[in-house]
Amino acid sequence: MYLKALYLKQFRNYQEQKVEFSAPKTILVGNNAQGKSNLLEAVELLSTLKSHRATRDRDLISEGTSVSQINATIERAYGSVDLSLRLHYPGRRTVTVNQETLKRQIDFLGLVNAVQFSSLDLELVRGAPERRRAWIDSLLVQIEPIYAHILQQYQIVLRQRNALLKNLKSGQTQLDPAQLALWDAQLATTGSRVIRRRDRILKRLAPIAQTWHSSIAGNSEQLTIRYAPNIIAEAEPPEKVQQAFLDKIQQRRVAEQVHGTTLVGPHRDEIEFTINQTPARTYGSQGQQRTLVLSLKLAELKLIEDVVGEPPLLLLDDVLAELDLLRQNQLIETIQDHFQTLITTTHLGAFDAQWLTSSQILTVEGGKIV
Structure with a gap:
Protein backbone atom coordinates (compact mmCIF):
# COMPACT_ATOMS: atom_id res chain seq x y z
CA MET A 1 0.00 0.00 0.00
CA TYR A 2 1.44 3.34 -1.04
CA LEU A 3 0.09 6.87 -0.64
CA ALA A 23 10.00 8.01 -1.16
CA PRO A 24 9.04 5.21 1.26
CA LYS A 25 9.74 7.62 4.14
CA THR A 26 8.61 11.23 4.31
CA ILE A 27 9.83 13.49 7.12
CA LEU A 28 7.69 16.55 7.82
CA VAL A 29 9.83 19.05 9.70
CA GLY A 30 8.80 22.36 11.23
CA ASN A 31 8.05 24.23 14.43
CA ASN A 32 5.06 23.34 16.58
CA ALA A 33 1.56 24.43 15.48
CA GLN A 34 2.51 24.74 11.79
CA GLY A 35 0.32 21.88 10.49
CA LYS A 36 2.54 18.78 10.54
CA SER A 37 0.11 16.77 12.67
CA ASN A 38 -2.85 18.07 10.65
CA LEU A 39 -1.49 16.38 7.55
CA LEU A 40 -1.22 13.05 9.38
CA GLU A 41 -4.71 13.59 10.78
CA ALA A 42 -6.05 13.85 7.23
CA VAL A 43 -4.59 10.42 6.41
CA GLU A 44 -6.06 9.04 9.66
CA LEU A 45 -9.51 10.30 8.62
CA LEU A 46 -9.24 8.49 5.30
CA VAL A 67 -16.63 22.78 3.53
CA SER A 68 -13.37 20.89 3.80
CA GLN A 69 -11.97 18.35 1.37
CA ILE A 70 -9.35 15.59 1.53
CA ASN A 71 -8.35 13.79 -1.67
CA ALA A 72 -5.83 10.97 -1.98
CA THR A 73 -4.45 8.57 -4.54
CA ILE A 74 -3.56 5.19 -3.07
CA GLU A 75 -1.66 2.43 -4.84
CA ARG A 76 -2.96 -0.93 -3.66
CA ALA A 77 -1.94 -4.44 -4.67
CA TYR A 78 -5.00 -4.56 -6.94
CA GLY A 79 -4.45 -1.14 -8.52
CA SER A 80 -4.72 2.60 -7.98
CA VAL A 81 -7.66 4.12 -6.08
CA ASP A 82 -8.74 7.77 -5.94
CA LEU A 83 -10.47 8.74 -2.70
CA SER A 84 -12.26 11.87 -1.56
CA LEU A 85 -13.75 12.88 1.78
CA ARG A 86 -15.76 16.10 2.05
CA LEU A 87 -16.72 17.54 5.42
CA HIS A 88 -19.67 19.95 5.60
CA TYR A 89 -20.75 22.20 8.43
CA PRO A 90 -23.60 22.08 8.81
CA GLY A 91 -24.40 18.92 6.92
CA ARG A 92 -23.29 15.34 6.42
CA ARG A 93 -20.03 14.04 5.06
CA THR A 94 -19.74 12.74 1.53
CA VAL A 95 -17.26 10.10 0.42
CA THR A 96 -16.30 9.12 -3.11
CA VAL A 97 -14.19 6.33 -4.58
CA ALA A 114 -2.80 3.06 8.64
CA VAL A 115 -1.23 2.74 12.06
CA GLN A 116 -0.79 6.00 13.94
CA PHE A 117 1.77 6.35 16.73
CA SER A 118 1.99 9.64 18.64
CA SER A 119 3.12 10.83 22.04
CA LEU A 120 -0.56 10.76 23.04
CA ASP A 121 -0.48 6.97 22.70
CA LEU A 122 1.30 6.69 26.04
CA GLU A 123 -2.20 7.25 27.42
CA LEU A 124 -3.00 3.78 26.08
CA VAL A 125 -1.30 2.39 29.17
CA ARG A 126 -1.74 5.02 31.86
CA GLY A 127 -4.95 6.69 30.68
CA ALA A 128 -8.62 5.93 31.35
CA PRO A 129 -10.31 2.75 30.03
CA GLU A 130 -12.14 4.65 27.27
CA ARG A 131 -8.77 5.41 25.69
CA ARG A 132 -8.03 1.69 25.36
CA ARG A 133 -11.54 0.94 24.10
CA ALA A 134 -11.17 3.63 21.41
CA TRP A 135 -7.82 2.13 20.38
CA ILE A 136 -9.13 -1.42 19.91
CA ASP A 137 -12.29 -0.16 18.17
CA SER A 138 -10.18 1.86 15.71
CA LEU A 139 -8.10 -1.21 14.89
CA LEU A 140 -11.21 -3.34 14.43
CA VAL A 141 -12.79 -0.85 12.02
CA GLN A 142 -9.78 -1.19 9.71
CA ILE A 143 -9.60 -4.97 9.83
CA GLU A 144 -13.34 -5.62 9.86
CA PRO A 145 -15.16 -2.54 8.47
CA ILE A 146 -18.61 -3.98 9.34
CA TYR A 147 -17.61 -3.45 12.97
CA ALA A 148 -18.23 0.30 12.52
CA HIS A 149 -21.90 -0.50 11.86
CA ILE A 150 -22.05 -2.96 14.78
CA LEU A 151 -20.57 -0.40 17.17
CA GLN A 152 -22.91 2.32 15.89
CA GLN A 172 -40.75 12.08 33.90
CA THR A 173 -41.57 8.49 32.89
CA GLN A 174 -43.32 5.71 34.80
CA LEU A 175 -41.64 2.32 34.81
CA LEU A 182 -37.22 -4.54 25.02
CA TRP A 183 -34.23 -2.21 25.42
CA ASP A 184 -32.49 -4.81 27.59
CA ALA A 185 -32.80 -7.40 24.83
CA GLN A 186 -31.49 -5.00 22.16
CA ILE A 201 -9.00 -9.31 17.80
CA LEU A 202 -7.14 -9.05 21.11
CA LYS A 203 -6.46 -12.79 21.04
CA ARG A 204 -4.84 -12.34 17.62
CA LEU A 205 -2.92 -9.22 18.61
CA ALA A 206 -1.64 -10.33 22.03
CA PRO A 207 0.90 -12.98 20.96
CA ILE A 208 2.39 -10.66 18.31
CA ALA A 209 2.77 -7.86 20.87
CA GLN A 210 4.26 -10.29 23.40
CA THR A 211 6.92 -11.37 20.90
CA TRP A 212 7.85 -7.76 20.15
CA HIS A 213 7.90 -6.88 23.83
CA SER A 214 10.26 -9.74 24.66
CA SER A 215 12.56 -8.68 21.84
CA ILE A 216 12.71 -5.02 22.92
CA ALA A 217 12.94 -5.75 26.65
CA GLY A 218 15.61 -8.40 26.14
CA ASN A 219 13.46 -11.35 27.27
CA SER A 220 13.55 -10.00 30.84
CA GLU A 221 9.85 -9.11 30.96
CA GLN A 222 6.67 -10.99 30.17
CA LEU A 223 3.78 -8.95 28.75
CA THR A 224 0.21 -10.12 29.22
CA ILE A 225 -2.79 -8.54 27.50
CA ARG A 226 -6.21 -9.44 28.88
CA TYR A 227 -9.62 -8.37 27.72
CA ALA A 228 -11.80 -7.72 30.78
CA PRO A 229 -15.37 -7.24 29.53
CA ASN A 230 -17.99 -5.80 31.83
CA ILE A 231 -20.19 -8.83 31.22
CA ILE A 232 -18.29 -12.08 31.24
CA ALA A 233 -14.70 -13.21 31.72
CA GLU A 234 -14.37 -14.59 28.20
CA ALA A 235 -16.39 -14.30 25.01
CA GLU A 236 -18.40 -17.51 24.90
CA PRO A 237 -20.81 -18.53 22.11
CA PRO A 238 -23.23 -15.70 21.22
CA GLU A 239 -26.22 -17.06 23.11
CA LYS A 240 -24.18 -17.45 26.31
CA VAL A 241 -22.82 -13.92 26.07
CA GLN A 242 -26.34 -12.53 25.56
CA GLN A 243 -27.68 -14.49 28.53
CA ALA A 244 -24.79 -13.34 30.72
CA PHE A 245 -25.57 -9.80 29.56
CA LEU A 246 -29.22 -10.08 30.60
CA ASP A 247 -28.29 -11.68 33.93
CA LYS A 248 -25.90 -8.84 34.72
CA ILE A 249 -28.54 -6.24 33.80
CA GLN A 250 -30.92 -7.92 36.22
CA GLN A 251 -28.29 -7.78 38.97
CA ARG A 252 -27.71 -4.05 38.40
CA ARG A 253 -31.36 -3.14 37.77
CA VAL A 254 -31.85 -1.11 40.96
CA ALA A 255 -28.45 0.59 40.70
CA GLU A 256 -29.14 1.62 37.09
CA GLN A 257 -32.45 3.22 38.04
CA VAL A 258 -30.85 5.04 40.96
CA HIS A 259 -28.01 6.40 38.80
CA GLY A 260 -30.19 6.94 35.73
CA THR A 261 -27.69 5.37 33.35
CA THR A 262 -26.63 2.01 31.87
CA LEU A 263 -24.03 0.31 34.06
CA VAL A 264 -23.73 -2.89 32.03
CA GLY A 265 -22.12 -3.33 28.61
CA PRO A 266 -18.98 -2.99 26.50
CA HIS A 267 -18.94 0.79 27.01
CA ARG A 268 -17.50 -0.12 30.42
CA ASP A 269 -14.99 -2.77 29.30
CA GLU A 270 -11.32 -2.72 30.23
CA ILE A 271 -8.16 -3.97 28.53
CA GLU A 272 -5.52 -4.93 31.07
CA PHE A 273 -1.78 -4.80 30.43
CA THR A 274 0.51 -6.52 32.91
CA ILE A 275 4.31 -6.89 32.93
CA ASN A 276 5.60 -9.83 34.93
CA GLN A 277 2.10 -10.10 36.45
CA THR A 278 2.21 -6.48 37.65
CA PRO A 279 -0.32 -3.90 36.30
CA ALA A 280 1.56 -1.71 33.83
CA ARG A 281 -0.84 1.18 34.31
CA THR A 282 -0.06 1.79 37.97
CA TYR A 283 3.33 0.16 38.54
CA GLY A 284 5.09 0.24 35.17
CA SER A 285 8.00 2.64 34.79
CA GLN A 286 7.99 5.20 31.97
CA GLY A 287 10.43 3.03 30.06
CA GLN A 288 8.25 -0.06 30.49
CA GLN A 289 5.16 1.83 29.38
CA ARG A 290 6.94 3.14 26.28
CA THR A 291 8.13 -0.38 25.44
CA LEU A 292 4.58 -1.67 25.83
CA VAL A 293 3.08 0.97 23.53
CA LEU A 294 5.80 0.46 20.92
CA SER A 295 5.13 -3.30 21.04
CA LEU A 296 1.42 -2.69 20.50
CA LYS A 297 2.05 -0.46 17.49
CA LEU A 298 4.46 -2.92 15.89
CA ALA A 299 1.89 -5.66 16.50
CA GLU A 300 -0.79 -3.55 14.79
CA LEU A 301 1.43 -3.21 11.72
CA ASP A 318 6.52 13.52 16.89
CA VAL A 319 7.11 10.19 18.62
CA LEU A 320 10.84 9.62 18.15
CA ALA A 321 11.62 12.22 20.80
CA GLU A 322 9.57 10.14 23.26
CA LEU A 323 11.69 7.01 22.67
CA ASP A 324 15.22 6.34 23.83
CA LEU A 325 17.90 5.24 21.38
CA LEU A 326 17.22 1.50 21.88
CA ARG A 327 13.51 1.83 21.12
CA GLN A 328 14.15 4.25 18.25
CA ASN A 329 16.48 1.72 16.64
CA GLN A 330 13.96 -1.09 17.11
CA LEU A 331 11.28 0.98 15.38
CA ILE A 332 13.56 2.18 12.59
CA GLU A 333 14.89 -1.33 11.89
CA THR A 334 11.33 -2.64 11.66
CA ILE A 335 10.21 0.08 9.25
CA GLN A 336 13.13 -0.01 6.80
CA ASP A 337 11.43 0.54 3.42
CA HIS A 338 8.73 -2.06 4.05
CA PHE A 339 6.15 0.35 5.48
CA GLN A 340 5.55 3.72 3.86
CA THR A 341 6.08 6.09 6.78
CA LEU A 342 5.10 9.71 7.38
CA ILE A 343 7.04 11.24 10.27
CA THR A 344 6.66 14.63 11.94
CA THR A 345 9.50 16.25 13.86
CA THR A 346 10.66 19.67 15.00
CA HIS A 347 14.28 18.96 14.06
CA LEU A 348 16.26 16.45 12.02
CA GLY A 349 18.82 15.66 14.71
CA ALA A 350 17.02 12.45 15.70
CA PHE A 351 17.73 10.84 12.32
CA ASP A 352 20.96 9.29 11.16
CA ALA A 353 22.53 10.24 7.81
CA GLN A 354 21.32 7.09 6.05
CA TRP A 355 17.72 7.86 6.95
CA LEU A 356 17.98 11.46 5.84
CA THR A 357 19.45 10.56 2.44
CA SER A 358 16.77 7.92 1.77
CA SER A 359 13.82 10.08 2.89
CA GLN A 360 11.73 12.78 1.30
CA ILE A 361 12.05 15.84 3.57
CA LEU A 362 9.28 18.46 3.54
CA THR A 363 9.23 21.67 5.57
CA VAL A 364 5.88 22.79 6.97
CA GLU A 365 5.23 26.45 7.75
CA GLY A 366 1.85 27.95 8.54
CA GLY A 367 -0.19 25.29 6.77
CA LYS A 368 2.02 25.20 3.69
CA ILE A 369 4.62 22.80 2.37
CA VAL A 370 7.64 24.97 1.46
Whole structure:
Protein backbone atom coordinates (compact mmCIF):
# COMPACT_ATOMS: atom_id res chain seq x y z
CA MET A 1 0.00 0.00 0.00
CA TYR A 2 1.44 3.34 -1.04
CA LEU A 3 0.09 6.87 -0.64
CA LYS A 4 1.03 8.59 -3.90
CA ALA A 5 -0.63 11.98 -3.42
CA LEU A 6 -2.65 13.92 -0.86
CA TYR A 7 -4.71 17.06 -1.51
CA LEU A 8 -6.13 19.23 1.27
CA LYS A 9 -8.55 22.10 0.86
CA GLN A 10 -9.75 24.19 3.80
CA PHE A 11 -8.72 21.47 6.20
CA ARG A 12 -7.48 22.74 9.57
CA ASN A 13 -4.85 25.39 8.75
CA TYR A 14 -4.36 24.22 5.15
CA GLN A 15 -6.19 26.44 2.66
CA GLU A 16 -5.08 24.44 -0.39
CA GLN A 17 -2.16 22.06 -0.55
CA LYS A 18 -1.13 19.10 -2.67
CA VAL A 19 1.63 16.74 -1.58
CA GLU A 20 3.18 14.08 -3.79
CA PHE A 21 5.10 11.37 -1.99
CA SER A 22 8.28 10.26 -3.73
CA ALA A 23 10.00 8.01 -1.16
CA PRO A 24 9.04 5.21 1.26
CA LYS A 25 9.74 7.62 4.14
CA THR A 26 8.61 11.23 4.31
CA ILE A 27 9.83 13.49 7.12
CA LEU A 28 7.69 16.55 7.82
CA VAL A 29 9.83 19.05 9.70
CA GLY A 30 8.80 22.36 11.23
CA ASN A 31 8.05 24.23 14.43
CA ASN A 32 5.06 23.34 16.58
CA ALA A 33 1.56 24.43 15.48
CA GLN A 34 2.51 24.74 11.79
CA GLY A 35 0.32 21.88 10.49
CA LYS A 36 2.54 18.78 10.54
CA SER A 37 0.11 16.77 12.67
CA ASN A 38 -2.85 18.07 10.65
CA LEU A 39 -1.49 16.38 7.55
CA LEU A 40 -1.22 13.05 9.38
CA GLU A 41 -4.71 13.59 10.78
CA ALA A 42 -6.05 13.85 7.23
CA VAL A 43 -4.59 10.42 6.41
CA GLU A 44 -6.06 9.04 9.66
CA LEU A 45 -9.51 10.30 8.62
CA LEU A 46 -9.24 8.49 5.30
CA SER A 47 -8.36 5.32 7.20
CA THR A 48 -10.94 5.27 10.00
CA LEU A 49 -13.24 8.24 9.23
CA LYS A 50 -12.35 9.45 12.74
CA SER A 51 -9.76 11.68 14.32
CA HIS A 52 -8.20 11.04 17.71
CA ARG A 53 -7.77 14.83 18.05
CA ALA A 54 -11.32 16.05 17.31
CA THR A 55 -14.86 14.76 17.76
CA ARG A 56 -16.65 17.39 15.67
CA ASP A 57 -16.26 18.03 11.95
CA ARG A 58 -16.51 21.79 12.52
CA ASP A 59 -13.13 21.61 14.28
CA LEU A 60 -11.57 20.08 11.16
CA ILE A 61 -12.89 22.69 8.73
CA SER A 62 -10.83 25.86 8.29
CA GLU A 63 -12.18 28.81 10.23
CA GLY A 64 -14.58 30.95 8.26
CA THR A 65 -15.44 28.21 5.76
CA SER A 66 -18.14 25.55 5.68
CA VAL A 67 -16.63 22.78 3.53
CA SER A 68 -13.37 20.89 3.80
CA GLN A 69 -11.97 18.35 1.37
CA ILE A 70 -9.35 15.59 1.53
CA ASN A 71 -8.35 13.79 -1.67
CA ALA A 72 -5.83 10.97 -1.98
CA THR A 73 -4.45 8.57 -4.54
CA ILE A 74 -3.56 5.19 -3.07
CA GLU A 75 -1.66 2.43 -4.84
CA ARG A 76 -2.96 -0.93 -3.66
CA ALA A 77 -1.94 -4.44 -4.67
CA TYR A 78 -5.00 -4.56 -6.94
CA GLY A 79 -4.45 -1.14 -8.52
CA SER A 80 -4.72 2.60 -7.98
CA VAL A 81 -7.66 4.12 -6.08
CA ASP A 82 -8.74 7.77 -5.94
CA LEU A 83 -10.47 8.74 -2.70
CA SER A 84 -12.26 11.87 -1.56
CA LEU A 85 -13.75 12.88 1.78
CA ARG A 86 -15.76 16.10 2.05
CA LEU A 87 -16.72 17.54 5.42
CA HIS A 88 -19.67 19.95 5.60
CA TYR A 89 -20.75 22.20 8.43
CA PRO A 90 -23.60 22.08 8.81
CA GLY A 91 -24.40 18.92 6.92
CA ARG A 92 -23.29 15.34 6.42
CA ARG A 93 -20.03 14.04 5.06
CA THR A 94 -19.74 12.74 1.53
CA VAL A 95 -17.26 10.10 0.42
CA THR A 96 -16.30 9.12 -3.11
CA VAL A 97 -14.19 6.33 -4.58
CA ASN A 98 -12.91 6.76 -8.13
CA GLN A 99 -15.30 9.70 -8.60
CA GLU A 100 -18.32 7.63 -7.52
CA THR A 101 -20.20 8.89 -4.46
CA LEU A 102 -20.91 6.13 -1.96
CA LYS A 103 -24.33 5.81 -0.33
CA ARG A 104 -22.83 4.29 2.83
CA GLN A 105 -19.75 5.63 4.56
CA ILE A 106 -18.94 2.15 5.83
CA ASP A 107 -18.04 1.17 2.24
CA PHE A 108 -15.19 3.70 2.40
CA LEU A 109 -13.53 1.92 5.33
CA GLY A 110 -10.71 -0.51 4.58
CA LEU A 111 -9.51 1.34 1.47
CA VAL A 112 -6.70 2.97 3.44
CA ASN A 113 -5.01 1.09 6.28
CA ALA A 114 -2.80 3.06 8.64
CA VAL A 115 -1.23 2.74 12.06
CA GLN A 116 -0.79 6.00 13.94
CA PHE A 117 1.77 6.35 16.73
CA SER A 118 1.99 9.64 18.64
CA SER A 119 3.12 10.83 22.04
CA LEU A 120 -0.56 10.76 23.04
CA ASP A 121 -0.48 6.97 22.70
CA LEU A 122 1.30 6.69 26.04
CA GLU A 123 -2.20 7.25 27.42
CA LEU A 124 -3.00 3.78 26.08
CA VAL A 125 -1.30 2.39 29.17
CA ARG A 126 -1.74 5.02 31.86
CA GLY A 127 -4.95 6.69 30.68
CA ALA A 128 -8.62 5.93 31.35
CA PRO A 129 -10.31 2.75 30.03
CA GLU A 130 -12.14 4.65 27.27
CA ARG A 131 -8.77 5.41 25.69
CA ARG A 132 -8.03 1.69 25.36
CA ARG A 133 -11.54 0.94 24.10
CA ALA A 134 -11.17 3.63 21.41
CA TRP A 135 -7.82 2.13 20.38
CA ILE A 136 -9.13 -1.42 19.91
CA ASP A 137 -12.29 -0.16 18.17
CA SER A 138 -10.18 1.86 15.71
CA LEU A 139 -8.10 -1.21 14.89
CA LEU A 140 -11.21 -3.34 14.43
CA VAL A 141 -12.79 -0.85 12.02
CA GLN A 142 -9.78 -1.19 9.71
CA ILE A 143 -9.60 -4.97 9.83
CA GLU A 144 -13.34 -5.62 9.86
CA PRO A 145 -15.16 -2.54 8.47
CA ILE A 146 -18.61 -3.98 9.34
CA TYR A 147 -17.61 -3.45 12.97
CA ALA A 148 -18.23 0.30 12.52
CA HIS A 149 -21.90 -0.50 11.86
CA ILE A 150 -22.05 -2.96 14.78
CA LEU A 151 -20.57 -0.40 17.17
CA GLN A 152 -22.91 2.32 15.89
CA GLN A 153 -25.93 0.07 16.47
CA TYR A 154 -24.84 -0.55 20.05
CA GLN A 155 -24.28 3.16 20.71
CA ILE A 156 -27.74 4.04 19.37
CA VAL A 157 -29.39 1.48 21.65
CA LEU A 158 -27.25 2.65 24.57
CA ARG A 159 -28.30 6.29 24.08
CA GLN A 160 -31.98 5.37 23.89
CA ARG A 161 -31.79 3.17 26.98
CA ASN A 162 -29.88 5.85 28.90
CA ALA A 163 -32.55 8.41 27.99
CA LEU A 164 -35.24 6.08 29.37
CA LEU A 165 -33.32 5.46 32.61
CA LYS A 166 -32.71 9.19 33.03
CA ASN A 167 -36.43 9.90 32.64
CA LEU A 168 -37.26 7.15 35.14
CA LYS A 169 -34.88 8.66 37.66
CA SER A 170 -36.31 12.17 37.26
CA GLY A 171 -39.90 10.90 37.42
CA GLN A 172 -40.75 12.08 33.90
CA THR A 173 -41.57 8.49 32.89
CA GLN A 174 -43.32 5.71 34.80
CA LEU A 175 -41.64 2.32 34.81
CA ASP A 176 -42.93 0.10 32.01
CA PRO A 177 -41.30 -3.33 32.50
CA ALA A 178 -42.13 -4.41 28.94
CA GLN A 179 -40.50 -1.34 27.41
CA LEU A 180 -37.38 -1.72 29.55
CA ALA A 181 -37.17 -5.43 28.72
CA LEU A 182 -37.22 -4.54 25.02
CA TRP A 183 -34.23 -2.21 25.42
CA ASP A 184 -32.49 -4.81 27.59
CA ALA A 185 -32.80 -7.40 24.83
CA GLN A 186 -31.49 -5.00 22.16
CA LEU A 187 -28.60 -3.93 24.37
CA ALA A 188 -27.66 -7.58 24.97
CA THR A 189 -27.88 -8.46 21.28
CA THR A 190 -25.83 -5.54 19.96
CA GLY A 191 -23.45 -5.48 22.93
CA SER A 192 -22.54 -9.15 22.64
CA ARG A 193 -21.45 -8.57 19.03
CA VAL A 194 -19.07 -5.84 20.19
CA ILE A 195 -17.69 -8.01 23.00
CA ARG A 196 -17.02 -11.04 20.81
CA ARG A 197 -15.17 -9.04 18.16
CA ARG A 198 -13.03 -7.19 20.68
CA ASP A 199 -12.15 -10.47 22.34
CA ARG A 200 -11.29 -12.11 19.01
CA ILE A 201 -9.00 -9.31 17.80
CA LEU A 202 -7.14 -9.05 21.11
CA LYS A 203 -6.46 -12.79 21.04
CA ARG A 204 -4.84 -12.34 17.62
CA LEU A 205 -2.92 -9.22 18.61
CA ALA A 206 -1.64 -10.33 22.03
CA PRO A 207 0.90 -12.98 20.96
CA ILE A 208 2.39 -10.66 18.31
CA ALA A 209 2.77 -7.86 20.87
CA GLN A 210 4.26 -10.29 23.40
CA THR A 211 6.92 -11.37 20.90
CA TRP A 212 7.85 -7.76 20.15
CA HIS A 213 7.90 -6.88 23.83
CA SER A 214 10.26 -9.74 24.66
CA SER A 215 12.56 -8.68 21.84
CA ILE A 216 12.71 -5.02 22.92
CA ALA A 217 12.94 -5.75 26.65
CA GLY A 218 15.61 -8.40 26.14
CA ASN A 219 13.46 -11.35 27.27
CA SER A 220 13.55 -10.00 30.84
CA GLU A 221 9.85 -9.11 30.96
CA GLN A 222 6.67 -10.99 30.17
CA LEU A 223 3.78 -8.95 28.75
CA THR A 224 0.21 -10.12 29.22
CA ILE A 225 -2.79 -8.54 27.50
CA ARG A 226 -6.21 -9.44 28.88
CA TYR A 227 -9.62 -8.37 27.72
CA ALA A 228 -11.80 -7.72 30.78
CA PRO A 229 -15.37 -7.24 29.53
CA ASN A 230 -17.99 -5.80 31.83
CA ILE A 231 -20.19 -8.83 31.22
CA ILE A 232 -18.29 -12.08 31.24
CA ALA A 233 -14.70 -13.21 31.72
CA GLU A 234 -14.37 -14.59 28.20
CA ALA A 235 -16.39 -14.30 25.01
CA GLU A 236 -18.40 -17.51 24.90
CA PRO A 237 -20.81 -18.53 22.11
CA PRO A 238 -23.23 -15.70 21.22
CA GLU A 239 -26.22 -17.06 23.11
CA LYS A 240 -24.18 -17.45 26.31
CA VAL A 241 -22.82 -13.92 26.07
CA GLN A 242 -26.34 -12.53 25.56
CA GLN A 243 -27.68 -14.49 28.53
CA ALA A 244 -24.79 -13.34 30.72
CA PHE A 245 -25.57 -9.80 29.56
CA LEU A 246 -29.22 -10.08 30.60
CA ASP A 247 -28.29 -11.68 33.93
CA LYS A 248 -25.90 -8.84 34.72
CA ILE A 249 -28.54 -6.24 33.80
CA GLN A 250 -30.92 -7.92 36.22
CA GLN A 251 -28.29 -7.78 38.97
CA ARG A 252 -27.71 -4.05 38.40
CA ARG A 253 -31.36 -3.14 37.77
CA VAL A 254 -31.85 -1.11 40.96
CA ALA A 255 -28.45 0.59 40.70
CA GLU A 256 -29.14 1.62 37.09
CA GLN A 257 -32.45 3.22 38.04
CA VAL A 258 -30.85 5.04 40.96
CA HIS A 259 -28.01 6.40 38.80
CA GLY A 260 -30.19 6.94 35.73
CA THR A 261 -27.69 5.37 33.35
CA THR A 262 -26.63 2.01 31.87
CA LEU A 263 -24.03 0.31 34.06
CA VAL A 264 -23.73 -2.89 32.03
CA GLY A 265 -22.12 -3.33 28.61
CA PRO A 266 -18.98 -2.99 26.50
CA HIS A 267 -18.94 0.79 27.01
CA ARG A 268 -17.50 -0.12 30.42
CA ASP A 269 -14.99 -2.77 29.30
CA GLU A 270 -11.32 -2.72 30.23
CA ILE A 271 -8.16 -3.97 28.53
CA GLU A 272 -5.52 -4.93 31.07
CA PHE A 273 -1.78 -4.80 30.43
CA THR A 274 0.51 -6.52 32.91
CA ILE A 275 4.31 -6.89 32.93
CA ASN A 276 5.60 -9.83 34.93
CA GLN A 277 2.10 -10.10 36.45
CA THR A 278 2.21 -6.48 37.65
CA PRO A 279 -0.32 -3.90 36.30
CA ALA A 280 1.56 -1.71 33.83
CA ARG A 281 -0.84 1.18 34.31
CA THR A 282 -0.06 1.79 37.97
CA TYR A 283 3.33 0.16 38.54
CA GLY A 284 5.09 0.24 35.17
CA SER A 285 8.00 2.64 34.79
CA GLN A 286 7.99 5.20 31.97
CA GLY A 287 10.43 3.03 30.06
CA GLN A 288 8.25 -0.06 30.49
CA GLN A 289 5.16 1.83 29.38
CA ARG A 290 6.94 3.14 26.28
CA THR A 291 8.13 -0.38 25.44
CA LEU A 292 4.58 -1.67 25.83
CA VAL A 293 3.08 0.97 23.53
CA LEU A 294 5.80 0.46 20.92
CA SER A 295 5.13 -3.30 21.04
CA LEU A 296 1.42 -2.69 20.50
CA LYS A 297 2.05 -0.46 17.49
CA LEU A 298 4.46 -2.92 15.89
CA ALA A 299 1.89 -5.66 16.50
CA GLU A 300 -0.79 -3.55 14.79
CA LEU A 301 1.43 -3.21 11.72
CA LYS A 302 1.96 -6.97 11.54
CA LEU A 303 -1.67 -7.89 12.19
CA ILE A 304 -3.08 -5.50 9.58
CA GLU A 305 -0.58 -6.74 7.02
CA ASP A 306 -1.49 -10.36 7.79
CA VAL A 307 -5.22 -9.67 7.42
CA VAL A 308 -5.31 -7.33 4.39
CA GLY A 309 -2.36 -8.87 2.57
CA GLU A 310 -0.22 -5.74 2.21
CA PRO A 311 1.61 -3.42 4.63
CA PRO A 312 -0.33 -0.47 6.04
CA LEU A 313 0.89 3.11 6.20
CA LEU A 314 2.71 4.17 9.35
CA LEU A 315 2.09 7.64 10.79
CA LEU A 316 4.65 8.74 13.40
CA ASP A 317 3.57 11.99 15.01
CA ASP A 318 6.52 13.52 16.89
CA VAL A 319 7.11 10.19 18.62
CA LEU A 320 10.84 9.62 18.15
CA ALA A 321 11.62 12.22 20.80
CA GLU A 322 9.57 10.14 23.26
CA LEU A 323 11.69 7.01 22.67
CA ASP A 324 15.22 6.34 23.83
CA LEU A 325 17.90 5.24 21.38
CA LEU A 326 17.22 1.50 21.88
CA ARG A 327 13.51 1.83 21.12
CA GLN A 328 14.15 4.25 18.25
CA ASN A 329 16.48 1.72 16.64
CA GLN A 330 13.96 -1.09 17.11
CA LEU A 331 11.28 0.98 15.38
CA ILE A 332 13.56 2.18 12.59
CA GLU A 333 14.89 -1.33 11.89
CA THR A 334 11.33 -2.64 11.66
CA ILE A 335 10.21 0.08 9.25
CA GLN A 336 13.13 -0.01 6.80
CA ASP A 337 11.43 0.54 3.42
CA HIS A 338 8.73 -2.06 4.05
CA PHE A 339 6.15 0.35 5.48
CA GLN A 340 5.55 3.72 3.86
CA THR A 341 6.08 6.09 6.78
CA LEU A 342 5.10 9.71 7.38
CA ILE A 343 7.04 11.24 10.27
CA THR A 344 6.66 14.63 11.94
CA THR A 345 9.50 16.25 13.86
CA THR A 346 10.66 19.67 15.00
CA HIS A 347 14.28 18.96 14.06
CA LEU A 348 16.26 16.45 12.02
CA GLY A 349 18.82 15.66 14.71
CA ALA A 350 17.02 12.45 15.70
CA PHE A 351 17.73 10.84 12.32
CA ASP A 352 20.96 9.29 11.16
CA ALA A 353 22.53 10.24 7.81
CA GLN A 354 21.32 7.09 6.05
CA TRP A 355 17.72 7.86 6.95
CA LEU A 356 17.98 11.46 5.84
CA THR A 357 19.45 10.56 2.44
CA SER A 358 16.77 7.92 1.77
CA SER A 359 13.82 10.08 2.89
CA GLN A 360 11.73 12.78 1.30
CA ILE A 361 12.05 15.84 3.57
CA LEU A 362 9.28 18.46 3.54
CA THR A 363 9.23 21.67 5.57
CA VAL A 364 5.88 22.79 6.97
CA GLU A 365 5.23 26.45 7.75
CA GLY A 366 1.85 27.95 8.54
CA GLY A 367 -0.19 25.29 6.77
CA LYS A 368 2.02 25.20 3.69
CA ILE A 369 4.62 22.80 2.37
CA VAL A 370 7.64 24.97 1.46
